[in-house]
Amino acid sequence: MRVVSAACAVTLVLSACTGEPQPPPDPAVLIVAGRQVDFVHELTAGFEAGVRRVPGIGWGTTGPEIVDSAAQLRVFQDFVEGRYGSVTLFTFAPELFADSLERAAAAGTPVVELNSIPAPGSRVPLYVGNDNLEIGEQLGRAVAGHIPAGATGMVILGSPFPGVTVLDERATGVREAVRRLRPEVTVLGPFDTKQDPVANMEAWRTLQAANPGALAFVGVGGADAHSLALLDDPDDDRVDGGVGTAATALAATGRGAMVLVSSEPYLQGLLAGAIQARTAKDHGELPVGWLPVPGIVVDRGNVALIVARQQNPENRAAWFRDAADRILADVDDHLRPMDDAR
Incomplete structure (x- = not known):
């Protein structure tokens, strides 16, 4: 699992290749509620895969080992003023983060919220998550x-x-x-x-x-x-x-x-990572709204396919490639109003 400093290595490589000083690319950072939670591993793997779709952008993940919302909020404070660029946040306590997210928005820090609906007043432009x-x-x-x-x-x-x-x-x-x-x-x-x-x-x-x-x-x-x-x-x-x-x-x-x-957390993470990385590279604005990710029923009829999908990163990447390509090709067409998120 990489840490935020991965972006520094990317910056050095770019500078060496061009011979000229380069502005550091804004790293794409995922802050999670607890790194030991099973589906957080899926979110993180997908996030990495999404960022890797955009060359030149560093990525990192951070957050407490176990679910601890107060500890996660303390971690987030380092990112409020944009020191590390853009942030994707997954938390079990969105209300606790509302004030800090509002300050991040005021500071111009791009924030994507992942899997948990942003609390009122957060001023988070983009939410990626299920219905x-x-x-x-x-x-x-x-x-x-x-x-x-x-x-x-x-x-x-x-x-x-x-x-x-x-x-x-x-x-x-x-x-x-x-x-x-x-x-x-x-x-x-x-x-x-x-x-x-x-x-x-x-x-x-x-x-x-x-x-x-x-x-x-x-x-x-x-x-x-x-x-x-x-x-x-x-x-x-x-x-x-x-x-x-x-x-x-x-x-x-x-x-x-x-x-x-x-709930397809790998695809959720992939979409958030790719969008965040594109925004960082282009110094653009995040899309605005809710990007819904559909779930899939798993029963005896298809469980063997899902078991095979989950065996390694390559299988997961292949499984989700077409869906990710389709959504990322026209994100705006897939967005719904933030107020509809549930």
Whole structure:
């Protein structure tokens, strides 16, 4: 994983090639909420791939090792005044960053927000992320498809961060889809399942012990899918639901024990990195609005393809190349108003 100083090396190479002093290219920097979070690895890999599409721009990633919004905010302060050029930010606490983001905008620092909707007053021009209500709808439809018509019982819904807008939207989508398609089923939650892997596992263990006859357990965060896959009982024919492409969850999906929706964080990071790098190189303005990234349902029908995609960076790059090329060729045509983001 490179650090911000990578831009310095790029600048030296450019100067040596031309024999003339060159203005340092604005590095493209990704600041993440916690570098140990599984899907952050996907965001980061995609971000690097996106920046590499633009020659001459350095890139770096930084942020706390574990999810710590206060520590992340302290990291962000070094970038508010534009010392390192442009920034892409992924945080679980957008409201906490609103004042600092407003100061960054006033200082002329280009900022892209990634995966979490900017809080009001942030003055962030570009947000790259899912339609999370639709992510939840996709997951709810997939889970409902494995519940017999006319069935009665409960679906237990969990979220590692209740109150975080994007996860709340996913939970709403799951609830609405299940209630529409299986009206006799009661959806309970979302219950707080915690982000920490150990705490998340224990939360789901407790929920399953308290609801042994549940028709399905459904989590809207990446940690949830991992835990539910590990807790799968091979003697139970229940099909649970989750978000993400953790190896454990993909294996459970292959066994028919889960259905997943991938929020496609690699593509999110790729788009943000490429747009940020282009803006830095051209000294231009960022596009304005919400750039939505669609999710994909993963089930037994396509899980082998997704497993192959996730095996190495080359496979992921090949999988997403056409979609990225299409969107980046005309970003404005794919933008929606920021106020529509959910």
